[in-house]
Each structure stands twice: as structure tokens, then as C-alpha cells.
Amino acid sequence: MGQPMYLSLLAITVCLITLLATCPTLAVGWPIDSSFYDEIKRVVYGGGENIDDSVAATESSPPPPLSLPSSSQNINRPVEVEGWPRSPIPRLGQVSGVAINTVGQPVIFHRGSRVWDENSFNETFHYQHIEEGPILTNAIVTLSPKTGEVLSSWGAGFFYMPHGITIDHQGNVWVTDVAMHQVFKFSPGAPRASLTFGKRFENGKGYRTLCQPTSVAIASTGDIFIADGYCNSRVLKFTSRGELLRVFPHANEFLSLQVPHSLALLEKHDLICIADREDMRVVCRGAELSTENKEQAPLTIQQPDLGRVYAITNHGDLIYAVNGPTSPLIPVRGFTINPMTENIVDHWTLSKNTAINVPHDIAISKDGSSLYVASISPNRIVKYTMTPVTPLKSD
Numbered sequence: 001m002g003q004p005m006y007l008s009l010l011a012i013t014v015c016l017i018t019l020l021a022t023c024p025t026l027a028v029g030w031p032i033d034s035s036f037y038d039e040i041k042r043v044v045y046g047g048g049e050n051i052d053d054s055v056a057a058t059e060s061s062p063p064p065p066l067s068l069p070s071s072s073q074n075i076n077r078p079v080e081v082e083g084w085p086r087s088p089i090p091r092l093g094q095v096s097g098v099a100i101n102t103v104g105q106p107v108i109f110h111r112g113s114r115v116w117d118e119n120s121f122n123e124t125f126h127y128q129h130i131e132e133g134p135i136l137t138n139a140i141v142t143l144s145p146k147t148g149e150v151l152s153s154w155g156a157g158f159f160y161m162p163h164g165i166t167i168d169h170q171g172n173v174w175v176t177d178v179a180m181h182q183v184f185k186f187s188p189g190a191p192r193a194s195l196t197f198g199k200r201f202e203n204g205k206g207y208r209t210l211c212q213p214t215s216v217a218i219a220s221t222g223d224i225f226i227a228d229g230y231c232n233s234r235v236l237k238f239t240s241r242g243e244l245l246r247v248f249p250h251a252n253e254f255l256s257l258q259v260p261h262s263l264a265l266l267e268k269h270d271l272i273c274i275a276d277r278e279d280m281r282v283v284c285r286g287a288e289l290s291t292e293n294k295e296q297a298p299l300t301i302q303q304p305d306l307g308r309v310y311a312i313t314n315h316g317d318l319i320y321a322v323n324g325p326t327s328p329l330i331p332v333r334g335f336t337i338n339p340m341t342e343n344i345v346d347h348w349t350l351s352k353n354t355a356i357n358v359p360h361d362i363a364i365s366k367d368g369s370s371l372y373v374a375s376i377s378p379n380r381i382v383k384y385t386m387t388p389v390t391p392l393k394s395d
């Protein structure tokens, strides 16, 4: 057999192996149109000489999103700002939460030297290291959106195992601590919490106790939503003064949650969206903020490549999500979701040069121009700017 023949057979073999390695990830859940299959046909039947590095490169890094022609409008894709923060954040631990304050600065909630591991809690979800005392570093840190330098910090000597952080329209800071089983509201400048939910280090199923609460969302009406959490798997809704209004799911509702880990409110549609982490989906149900009671079935975004959804946030009608470790076939990355059509409309890379193994929270600026992802492995905060792209065709 002549050498050119041998080479082209080799090229075709490499091509097939590459496709096989890539296909399991491609086949699950990407809205793919016929041009993609035409591309496969071209590559498989049209000869190996057309293979280029861009196909082979998808083996090692998560496959890049397919941007297909579509008649719909451009959407924005988060693109990592490299070299941000410019210098390391001192004493930074696992960054469990990120929110954006009323002047557009990212505020992170981190664990200092404390780490959540398999010895942190026992089978009944009780924190096992109370005697070590609270975290002595300032757990809440405000950063410059431009440079990432620390502008201010507070919260030393109070928290045991930070989790979620939310900043409402008035600048109140809402945080959850999974060790204390509590949620706190801190008004701007106030020396201590102005509202507390749950009993310190006591967990339970009643309505005065929480169990490892994960996240909070605040409506413009002042209503409070608490995702409660790792063990109760419910969402509680309170008035701004802390009176219980609702428990989701309702007693007779055909909806179950497994670790609601993050919340996003789409007030325009009266929806509360929940990162239903262990069910590997995002569920949006009525937030029941408006008085006109239009009962509607929950919207569900669940596709095989989504995996465990760790965090969600929204800007307008779009939800930005990150998944966490699920299976070797499911890359950890970012997703853009249109909840109204229940579709994933885009995928994006968390970091080009550092593996973000466990992204844990996500926040977007009010104007939608900047997005941040908090990571607990490695301990990092990553900034993204939004860049217009043509979305995937979704049908």
C-alpha cells in the first residue's frame, strides 16, 4: 500500500475516533440542527484531509458551543476577563457566594480557612466543630469591579460555614450559614443582624427551624424566599417582616425538590426559579407575588448535559447557570437558559486556563454587562463580560 493511501486511512481512523470521543457529549441535549449532521457526513464520507485541529481540540477541553445561524436576536455570552482580580485576594477561602451591591460592585462570601468536608456534619446534619468557634477572617468582601482589589470587608468572628449571599434593592445583605442553620439580614451599616431565620445550630422541619439553608431571593415587594436547603428540600416564602406566607412545594403539589441550591426571581412572569441541584434541573414555579392567581404547571429545564445545577441568576428573561461535578461525560461549565421555552440556548467556558472544578454561585450586574462566578475548588472569583453571539437554534 502506497504511503498517501496509508496516510489518508490513518486520517479517517483518527477522524472517526475523534468523532466517537466527542459525540457522547454532543449527543446529549444540545439542540443540534441538520447542518451538524451534514458536517459529520462531510467529515466521515468526504475524506480525512479536511480534519483540522479545532475538532481534535474538543477532546481535551469542553467542546465549544455550536453557533448556528438563527433568525432570533443575538444573546450575550459571558467571556472570562483574564487577569482579574489583578492581585490575589488575601486569606481567600472557598468562595461559596457572590452578589452585586447597589453600586455594581461584586461582594463575595467566603469561608476563610474553613472547609466543608465529610467530617463537618454528622448524619443528622449537626455541625461537628462548634468548639472551633466562628471564622476569624472577614467573610464578606467587596471588590472593585475594575481591578478586583479589596475595597472593604467585614463579618469576622460570626460565621461558621458560609453559603449564600444576596443583596436586595435597598442594599440589605442576606446571608445563609449551613452550620448555624440560619439566614441573616444585615442592613447597611448595622452592627448586627436585623432579621434572623432559624435556630442557632439547631435544625428541624418546622417553620421556625431551617436545615442547611442555601440561598435567598428578595422580591421588589420585600417578600423573602429562602431555599431550605440540603435536608428540608423546600422553599419558604415570608413577608418582609419575617412572617411565613407559603411553603413550596404546596402540600398537594406535584413537584418535589432535591437540594434547592440557588434561586432566581423572574418577577415579570411571577416565577421563582430553583436550581434543583440533585434532580439536575432548573424548575420555575409561580412565585405567587401577584394577586391574580393564575395556576400554571411549573416550567422545567432538564437536559442530559446539564448535570447538577449549582447556581442560577437571571437578567431579564434569561437565566445564567453553572453546573458542578456530575459525571466525566458532563463538563462543568456555564449555561444560558430561556426558561419560558425551557431551552438551553448557549453554553460557555468558565475559564480558559484554570480548571474551575466546583463553581458554587453566580451573579450578574443589574445592567447585564458583567457576570461573576464564585468557586470553592479552586478558591476563586471569576469575572466575565458579556459579548454578543448568535444563539443556538432552539426547537
Ligand SMILES: *[C@@H]1O[C@H](CO)[C@@H](O)[C@H](O)[C@H]1NC(C)=O
Binding pocket: 122, 123, 124, 125, 126, 127, 128
Ligand atoms: C449529631 O451531632 C449532634 C450534636 O453534636 C448530636 O446531638 C446528635 O445526637 C448527633 N447525631 C448522631 C446521629 O450521632
